[in-house]
Amino acid sequence: MTRLQTLQDFYQKHVQPYYRDAHKSQEEHKPIAWVASTFPIEILQAMDITPIWPENYASICAARQISVQLAEIAENQGYSRDLCSYARTVIGAILKEDTQHLPEGGLPKPDFLVASTAACDTHLKWFQILSHHLKRPLFLLDSPYNTMGADADHLEAGLIEQYVLQLLGLIKFLEEQTETTLDRSKLRESLALSDNTSNLWLEIQGYRKNSPSPMGARDAFSAIFFMLSIPATKVAVNFYQALRDEVRNLVGKGLGKIENERYRLIWDNLPMWFNLRFFNYLNSLGAVTVAETFSHVWTGSLDPSEPLESLAKKYLPNFANCSLDRRVNLILQLAEDYQANAIILPTNWGCRMMSIGETVVKEAIFKKLGIPSLILDVDSSDWRNYDEYQVKTKLETYLKTLK
Amino acid sequence: MKILESFGRILYERHVIAEKWKAQHRPVIGWNSTYTPEEIILAADALPIRILGSLRPTTLADACLPRNACSFVRSTLDMALRGDYAYLDGLVTSNSCDNFNKTYDLWKSYAKIPYFHFINTPHTNTSVAHSFFCREIRRLKESLEDAFRTTIPSKAINRAIQRCNENRVLLKKVYDLRRKSTPAINGVEALEIVLSSMLTSKEQHSTLLRQLLKEIENRPNPPKPGIRLLITGSVMDATDLISITEAVGGIVVADDLCTGTRYFWNLVSASKDPIDAISKRYLDKIPSPSRYHHRNGRFAHIENMIRRYDVEAVINFLLKFCDTHMFDAPLLTEELRSQGIPVLNLEWEHTRSGIAPLKTRIEAFIETIKGVP
Numbered sequence: 218m219t220r221l222q223t224l225q226d227f228y229q230k231h232v233q234p235y236y237r238d239a240h241k242s243q244e245e246h247k248p249i250a251w252v253a254s255t256f257p258i259e260i261l262q263a264m265d266i267t268p269i270w271p272e273n274y275a276s277i278c279a280a281r282q283i284s285v286q287l288a289e290i291a292e293n294q295g296y297s298r299d300l301c302s303y304a305r306t307v308i309g310a311i312l313k314e315d316t317q318h319l320p321e322g323g324l325p326k327p328d329f330l331v332a333s334t335a336a337c338d339t340h341l342k343w344f345q346i347l348s349h350h351l352k353r354p355l356f357l358l359d360s361p362y363n364t365m366g367a368d369a370d371h372l373e374a375g376l377i378e379q380y381v382l383q384l385l386g387l388i389k390f391l392e393e394q395t396e397t398t399l400d401r402s403k404l405r406e407s408l409a410l411s412d413n414t415s416n417l418w419l420e421i422q423g424y425r426k427n428s429p430s431p432m433g434a435r436d437a438f439s440a441i442f443f444m445l446s447i448p449a450t451k452v453a454v455n456f457y458q459a460l461r462d463e464v465r466n467l468v469g470k471g472l473g474k475i476e477n478e479r480y481r482l483i484w485d486n487l488p489m490w491f492n493l494r495f496f497n498y499l500n501s502l503g504a505v506t507v508a509e510t511f512s513h514v515w516t517g518s519l520d521p522s523e524p525l526e527s528l529a530k531k532y533l534p535n536f537a538n539c540s541l542d543r544r545v546n547l548i549l550q551l552a553e554d555y556q557a558n559a560i561i562l563p564t565n566w567g568c569r570m571m572s573i574g575e576t577v578v579k580e581a582i583f584k585k586l587g588i589p590s591l592i593l594d595v596d597s598s599d600w601r602n603y604d605e606y607q608v609k610t611k612l613e614t615y616l617k618t619l620k
Numbered sequence: 621m622k623i624l625e626s627f628g629r630i631l632y633e634r635h636v637i638a639e640k641w642k643a644q645h646r647p648v649i650g651w652n653s654t655y656t657p658e659e660i661i662l663a664a665d666a667l668p669i670r671i672l673g674s675l676r677p678t679t680l681a682d683a684c685l686p687r688n689a690c691s692f693v694r695s696t697l698d699m700a701l702r703g704d705y706a707y708l709d710g711l712v713t714s715n716s717c718d719n720f721n722k723t724y725d726l727w728k729s730y731a732k733i734p735y736f737h738f739i740n741t742p743h744t745n746t747s748v749a750h751s752f753f754c755r756e757i758r759r760l761k762e763s764l765e766d767a768f769r770t771t772i773p774s775k776a777i778n779r780a781i782q783r784c785n786e787n788r789v790l791l792k793k794v795y796d797l798r799r800k801s802t803p804a805i806n807g808v809e810a811l812e813i814v815l816s817s818m819l820t821s822k823e824q825h826s827t828l829l830r831q832l833l834k835e836i837e838n839r840p841n842p843p844k845p846g847i848r849l850l851i852t853g854s855v856m857d858a859t860d861l862i863s864i865t866e867a868v869g870g871i872v873v874a875d876d877l878c879t880g881t882r883y884f885w886n887l888v889s890a891s892k893d894p895i896d897a898i899s900k901r902y903l904d905k906i907p908s909p910s911r912y913h914h915r916n917g918r919f920a921h922i923e924n925m926i927r928r929y930d931v932e933a934v935i936n937f938l939l940k941f942c943d944t945h946m947f948d949a950p951l952l953t954e955e956l957r958s959q960g961i962p963v964l965n966l967e968w969e970h971t972r973s974g975i976a977p978l979k980t981r982i983e984a985f986i987e988t989i990k991g992v993p
């Protein structure tokens with residue numbers, strides 16, 4: 218099995234320093250914002266605000282096998298076990314009295330919080346609760362729902378306009394909080410960097426179309442860290458350049474994640490962060506994940522000359538903010554482009570967005586491509602909602618039925 | 621009392637009423653979020669009816685929904701799949717919560733309804749949100765005009781506003797009958813009254829309410845007094861929960877429900893531009909927990925109700941997987957308890973067997989308030 222050099226010790230080399238720096242920023246009184254996903258992080262970065270992403274932190278806690286322990290703290294306060302496990306984990310982490318034993322010394326405290334309504338109700342409610350406990354203000358970016366599931370080129374003008382107005386509200390909030398003004402040239406720079414990051418990421422993804430595919434899901438779910446957390450930085454660009462070079466090289470040599478690709482998989486939504494080894498197990502069955510929807514929904518080109526409009530065009534079509542058609546179309550496209558012959562549709566116990574509708578997706582894919590999909594009931598961070606034996610049995614049976 | 625029974629009859633015969641309306645060649649439009657401006661549907665001379673579920677098993681919906689979907693959307697979808705809503709000429713829905721939002725895709729794929737419309741409701745009520753929502757209301761108007769080949773003049777909207785407001789004012793008067801030390805109506809009756817207002821013409825309903833207000837003074841069998849309760853939580857479209865609560869020594873005198881005060885409490889103000897007035901009414905109304913107002917508009921409403929109706933304790937009925945209400949529960953509980961109000965949080969499932977086991981817990985809660993050891 219090929220291992221990517223660029224991703225060796227990824228956590229120690231990239232994630233840990235990121236949290237260490239953020240803690241330092243806090244000591245130096247530089248602004249820190251907690252941010253939920255599907256948020257235009259580029260604006261924060263243009264204002265030198267350190268974004269901290271609680272969802273990422275929850276996934277780290279899951280990988281370190283302490284998310285359930287933290288979730289239980291929240292559950293003891295009355296938060297239902299059926300709520301999103303990211304939310305429970307982080308609520309537990311901030312309610313936990315001693316933070317010493319938390320990964321990376323706990324989350325660096327924010328000066329303010331920002332979230333949007335683009336992904337789920339959870340973001341709104343969860344961040345409201347965090348804001349209450351941390352006694353820090355929350356700005357909610359009221360993103361309109363992309364009812365038609367339109368892509369960047371087909372969005373209704375009214376939706377873009379509304380998003381832009383929300384961005385203006387956000388900028389005002391950030392300017393008040395940081396007592397600075399947004400420098401428009403820095404915003405353009407930020408967008409250019411993020412655009413660059415996104416393009417490199419897509420280029421890397423493109424190499425996975427080759428057989429054998431040089432990269433699997435486990436690599437992608439690590440490497441995507443920069444895309445999500447700090448896309449508008451040179452660090453991200455440099456990292457992805459190196460990764461791209463390595464992946465290109467492997468393809469040139471005809472090397473892949475595994476040699477004998479019997480199954481080329483598409484993985485929808487999130488992994489079980491507490492069990493990333495699951496993907497190694499997949500490899501051992503002759504299966505390699507060639508694309509994750511997750512690796513594609515956060516991309517989007519940005520035009521620095523039209524900063525706010527292009528942010529609207531990047532974030533409104535995120536499939537979390539869209540009718541199911543968009544998810545279906547993305548998977549169909551990926552299946553075709555990446556020549557996949559198997560599709561895994563994991564649900565997520567605490568997440569309606571990732572769970573409701575998978576049957577429609579499954580039907581639509583089968584109708585169009587004749588490929589059956591497998592729905593797996595799992596959870597992103599709470600292993601109590603995950604039955605390994607059942608999942609593996611289902612998976613093996615599924616793979617056997619494929620031609 | 622005869623008049624009281626008429627509300628229950630509307631509720632239990634709602635499909636027949638809708639079919640009759642349809643037989644007069646007027647469209648019946650379903651809706652399922654209290655952010656749907658009924659006024660516009662009424663102005664199109666259609667009958668807006670709230671989509672309610674039933675407590676029956678949901679085998680058809682189970683086949684296409686995951687286990688972790690709220691059992692209310694499961695039940696309503698099941699009814700749609702069974703053809704219970706086959707009479708609908710259209711469905712107007714909105715991004716009221718993730719469960720509904722995502723299930724809408726299933727309705728579109730599987731329910732045979734000729735017309736669908738989605739209202740993009742903002743989560744905030746800033747001026748930016750209002751202008752967007754005004755546009756959404758106009759979009760709904762135009763879409764109905766197109767689909768049902770009609771025109772909706774401002775006059776018709778104003779008339780609809782009047783009718784809705786009148787009904788709301790009467791509902792409030794009926795609710796005030798519960799402020800007395802011996803409430804003139806019980807919680808089951810109150811729920812039937814509000815639910816029925818969403819299922820028939822406003823004129824008919826208001827006529828019934830007027831009659832009720834006239835006759836209720838001489839009610840021969842007033843409800844049994846008990847511990848005065850406010851109920852809040854997820855959607856409540858069946859009276860079973862209240863019924864078991866009132867059977868064990870409670871009396872429900874107030875609520876914070878989307879099938880209760882959240883539906884009718886606020887009026888549309890008089891304004892030159894009816895669309896603007898409607899937008900204000902809906903976005904500024906008592907918020908559902910899925911909206912983000914000046915922090916805790918919902919909690920403030922509950923506290924207000926507690927004072928107004930002299931409430932002794934609160935029961936929070938939480939449907940499993942109803943995220944927005946679940947997330948609110950711990951802080952709401954903390955806030956109310958700090959004011960000396962006992963709170964019982966109960967998770968339930970929208971089925972008959974999901975309701976029965978709650979009885980003992982409600983009884984124990986009421987006993988402790990009564991001070992029974």
Ligand code: SF4
Pocket residue numbers: 272301302303304336337338339340537565567568569570571597
């Ligand atoms: S996992 Fe689902 S519910 Fe949780 S934050 Fe992500 S989108 Fe929201």
Ligand code: SF4
Pocket residue numbers: 690691692693716717718719720854855939941942943944945
């Ligand atoms: S009960 Fe809760 S989750 Fe279910 S539809 Fe209503 S608001 Fe949504």
